[in-house]
Amino acid sequence: MLAAQRREEIRNALQQKGWLSVTELAQIVGASPATVRRDLKELERAGVLIRTRGGTCLADRLPEEMTEHVRAQKNSMEKKKIGQVAAKLVENAGSIILDAGTTTLEVARALKPAQPLRVITDSVEIAYELRDRENIVVIVTGGVMRPHAYNLFGGMGEQMLAGMHAQICVMGCSALSLEEGLTKHDIESMPIRRKMVEISRQLIAVVDSSKFGKTGLVSICPVTRISTLITDSGIDPVFRSALESAGVQVIVAE
Numbered sequence: 001m002l003a004a005q006r007r008e009e010i011r012n013a014l015q016q017k018g019w020l021s022v023t024e025l026a027q028i029v030g031a032s033p034a035t036v037r038r039d040l041k042e043l044e045r046a047g048v049l050i051r052t053r054g055g056t057c058l059a060d061r062l063p064e065e066m067t068e069h070v071r072a073q074k075n076s077m078e079k080k081k082i083g084q085v086a087a088k089l090v091e092n093a094g095s096i097i098l099d100a101g102t103t104t105l106e107v108a109r110a111l112k113p114a115q116p117l118r119v120i121t122d123s124v125e126i127a128y129e130l131r132d133r134e135n136i137v138v139i140v141t142g143g144v145m146r147p148h149a150y151n152l153f154g155g156m157g158e159q160m161l162a163g164m165h166a167q168i169c170v171m172g173c174s175a176l177s178l179e180e181g182l183t184k185h186d187i188e189s190m191p192i193r194r195k196m197v198e199i200s201r202q203l204i205a206v207v208d209s210s211k212f213g214k215t216g217l218v219s220i221c222p223v224t225r226i227s228t229l230i231t232d233s234g235i236d237p238v239f240r241s242a243l244e245s246a247g248v249q250v251i252v253a254e
Contacts, residue, residue, distance in 0.1 A: 006031060007039050011048060011058070019057040047215045050174075050185065075208040078232040081253040082206050083107040086170055086230050089204065091117060093167040097196045098126050100151030100189075101172035103206045105129065111136065120166060122157060122192055124150040141192065153189040161195045169200035175214035176207050178242055181223045183216030190218045202227040209234030223248060 009029045013020060020028070026036045040056050043049045049056050083106025090096045091113040098104045100123035108126045111117070113135045121127055122141045130138050141157035171193070174185045182205055184193065197203055197220060205226045212235065228249040240250050 003039065006035075007043055010036070010039055010043065014049060014056065014058045022056075025056070044214060047183075047217050075210055075232070078208045078234070078253070079103045079106050079206075082208065082230050082232060084110045085251060085253040086204060086206050087111045089228070089230075090168050090170060094118070095120070095166045095168075097121065097166045097169040097171075097200055098123065099169070099171045099193055099196055100126065100149065101206075103172040103208065104170055107170055107206060118166075120161070120164065120196075122152045122189070122196075124152070143192070146186070146188065149186070151186070151189060153186075153192055157192045158195050161192065161199055164199055166196075166200045168202045168204055169196050170204045170206060171196065171220070172206050173211060173220070174216035175211045176205065176223075176229075177213055177215055178223055178239075178246070180215045180219050182220045182226065183218060184220060185217045187218055190220065193220050197221050197225060204228045204230065206230050208232050209236075212236065212239055 006029045010025055013025060013028050022033050022036050026033045029036065040049065040051055044051050049058050079102060082103055086107045087110035091111050092115055095118040097120045098108055099121070105123070105125055108129045111130065111133065116135050116137065118137045118139060119130055120139045120141065122143070124145060127138050127140045130136050141152050141160050143152035143154035143157035145152055171182065173182045175183045203221065203226050207229060209232050223243065223246050226248050228251060229243060230251045230253055233252055233254065235252065243250055
C-alpha cells in the first residue's frame with residue numbers, strides 16, 4: 001500500500017472511531033507500528049491530527065472528555081517551570097493578557113505582583129485562580145464558553161478587546177514552527193487570540209519543547225511578532241539559533 005493510501009485509511013479510521021492506539025491503527029492498515037508512527041508524525045506536521053500518549057485523534061475531533069486531562073498532564077513539570085519564569089517577567093508590568101491554556105494557567109498560579117496588576121483573560125480557569133490574589137484585578141473577556149477547555153470566544157470578547165491596551169500578552173500554543181509561527185487548534189478562538197496579540201506591546205510565548213517544529217490548524221502570528229520565548233531545556237540548539245536570528249529572545253526555564 002502506498003503511503004498516501006495508508007494515511008488516508010488512517011484518517012478515515014480516526015474519523016469513524018475518534019481515537020485509536022498505534023497498535024489498533026497498525027492492524028487496520030496492515031502495517032508495522034513503526035511505519036504507522038512515521039505516518040502519524042507526517043499527518044501531525046500537516047495539522048491533520050494530534051498525537052497523544054499511546055495513540056492519536058484528528059485535530060478537529062480531540063475528544064472533549066480527554067482534552068484537559070491530556071493537555072494538563074503532558075510535560076507538566078516543564079510547564080510549571082516555564083510559568084514561574086514568565087510570572088517573574090510580567091508580574092510588575094501593570095497590565096498583561098493571559099490567554100487560556102495549561103501553560104498560561106501555570107503563569108497565573110505563580111503571579112505574586114508587588115504592585116497593582118491588571119490581568120485580561122479569556123480563561124474562566126485563570127480568572128478563578130486569580131479571583132482573590134493580592135494586587136491583581138481580573139478582567140474577563142465576554143463570549144461563549146467552550147466546554148471542557150473553559151475559554152471564552154466570540155464577537156463580544158473581540159469587541160471588548162478592541163478598545164483596550166496591554167503591556168504584555170503571554171500566550172501558549174498548540175505548535176510553533178519557523179514557517180507557520182505560533183499556531184493553535186482552536187479555530188473558534190482564532191479572532192480573539194489575534195486581537196490579544198494586536199493590542200499588546202510585547203508578546204511572550206510560553207511553549208514547552210514538545211511543540212516545536214509542528215503546525216496547528218490556525219496561525220495566530222508569525223515568529224517575528226514574538227518578543228520572548230520561554231521554554232524548557234529540550235529546545236534544539238539549531239531551532240533556538242533560528243529563532244534568535246529572527247529577533248526572538250529565548251529563555252530556558254531551568
